[in-house]
Amino acid sequence: MSSNNNIDATVRISGLDKHFGPETAVLDFNILIEQGEFVTLLGPSGCGKTTTLRCVAGLERPDGGDIFIGDQLVASYEQDVYLNPEDRNIGMVFQSYAVWPHMTVFDNVAYGLRVRRAGKSEIKKRTMRALELVGLDHLADRYATKLSGGQRQRVALARAIVYEPRVILFDEPLSNLDAKLREQMRDEIVRLQKEVGITSIFVTHDQSEALVMSDRVVVMDKAVIQQVGDPQDIYANPANAFVANFIGVTSLLKGRVIGHSNSIYDIELPSIIGGEPLRLRATGETGIGEESEVHVSLRPEDVTLNTDKPSDAENLNLLEGKVIDTVYLGSFLECRVDVKGHEINIQIDHFENLSRDQTVFLTFRAEHALCLAN
Ligand SMILES: Nc1ncnc2c1ncn2[C@@H]1O[C@H](COP(=O)(O)OP(=O)(O)OP(=O)(O)O)[C@@H](O)[C@H]1O
Ligand SMILES: [Mg+2]
Numbered sequence: 001m002s003s004n005n006n007i008d009a010t011v012r013i014s015g016l017d018k019h020f021g022p023e024t025a026v027l028d029f030n031i032l033i034e035q036g037e038f039v040t041l042l043g044p045s046g047c048g049k050t051t052t053l054r055c056v057a058g059l060e061r062p063d064g065g066d067i068f069i070g071d072q073l074v075a076s077y078e079q080d081v082y083l084n085p086e087d088r089n090i091g092m093v094f095q096s097y098a099v100w101p102h103m104t105v106f107d108n109v110a111y112g113l114r115v116r117r118a119g120k121s122e123i124k125k126r127t128m129r130a131l132e133l134v135g136l137d138h139l140a141d142r143y144a145t146k147l148s149g150g151q152r153q154r155v156a157l158a159r160a161i162v163y164e165p166r167v168i169l170f171d172e173p174l175s176n177l178d179a180k181l182r183e184q185m186r187d188e189i190v191r192l193q194k195e196v197g198i199t200s201i202f203v204t205h206d207q208s209e210a211l212v213m214s215d216r217v218v219v220m221d222k223a224v225i226q227q228v229g230d231p232q233d234i235y236a237n238p239a240n241a242f243v244a245n246f247i248g249v250t251s252l253l254k255g256r257v258i259g260h261s262n263s264i265y266d267i268e269l270p271s272i273i274g275g276e277p278l279r280l281r282a283t284g285e286t287g288i289g290e291e292s293e294v295h296v297s298l299r300p301e302d303v304t305l306n307t308d309k310p311s312d313a314e315n316l317n318l319l320e321g322k323v324i325d326t327v328y329l330g331s332f333l334e335c336r337v338d339v340k341g342h343e344i345n346i347q348i349d350h351f352e353n354l355s356r357d358q359t360v361f362l363t364f365r366a367e368h369a370l371c372l373a374n
Helices: 049-057 105-115 120-133 149-161 179-196 207-213 231-236 241-246
Strands: 011-020 023-033 038-042 064-069 072-076 090-094 167-171 199-204 216-221 224-229 251-261 264-269 278-284 293-298 304-306 317-328 333-339 342-348 359-364 369-373
Touching (some): 011 049, 023 049, 023 064, 023 224, 038 207, 049 064, 105 120, 105 149, 120 149, 149 179, 199 207, 207 231, 216 231, 216 241, 264 293, 304 342, 317 342, 333 359
Parallel strands (some): 038 199, 038 216, 090 167, 167 199, 278 369
Antiparallel strands (some): 011 023, 011 064, 064 072, 251 293, 264 278, 293 369, 304 359, 317 333, 317 359, 333 342
């Protein structure tokens, strides 16, 4: 299969809106996806991922905005343009691997080429090449009913890439597979995508899948994009409390800014249990005002747990708390600590004997706590 480098397969979505009756499924969605890029739409159930994908595919008609594939306008509300799915040259792989049971693996994959009236030798060559790419060439003559779930999903993948579409759309293609197979298929899709170089839009609500697979991740909530960035950036610099909470594990504490210098903020956390408020310093985007209500985000790996009060904690935030519980997770220990009514998760990479209600001391650097606007 030749790579698509010679085809302009950028995807540009601007101001995309889609409503279903009173419900807004997608609101003002904007992105420019580069040729060959792997972009994932990530977000909780009902946030509008599938609807966005279906608008690109031509399975939904937008209520606002434009969609370009390369320099071709495939949908525009304002200009009343709407190309049918078959005229958009897009491949699709969905969650329910819709392979035809009464056909062989070869015929399932060749179908798209036959519909496009390709020649017989061309069909054979391209179908076998697609099957090789997904590692199923040795099963070309087998009936689709006699395949495992993972093999069927590979057939669906081969079928989507066989006619070398400009763009490939994936809607939770791995969610019907067991954990092990899921991981294997995940790696295969990434390898294949890089090898063939097809611009890809992948939908999932699984954050680890998104982080591992993507060049860029689009985090959505309630029909609206919350953040677009590469996986490291989204993890390290979440734009708001929703993103911090959705990507990875974090403890979110509600507080109030009481002072700042540059991007270091002094934050007061009201103590739920009563008594003195907690104070801590955190980094954040400049522009958060004095007295602002904010969230402090603390990643479990950034907090150190001390069983004795550290004597040299001058440049660190120091909080005293009590152990709620610990969970042993193989390579590390996860510990929940109550700090005056605030629950903080900590990851400990060595074995530590901690008992319930034991007093512990948490330390973390200001740069490792994030102050996020609400
Ligand atoms: N055909 C439809 N008719 C009415 N409402 C719809 C239709 N399709 C989607 N919706 C609504 O639009 C919103 C977005 O749905 P969408 O399927 O895009 O979510 P999603 O992010 O893909 O969720 P999931 O992770 O559960 O698949 C939801 O509230 C959903 O109920
Ligand atoms: Mg969906």
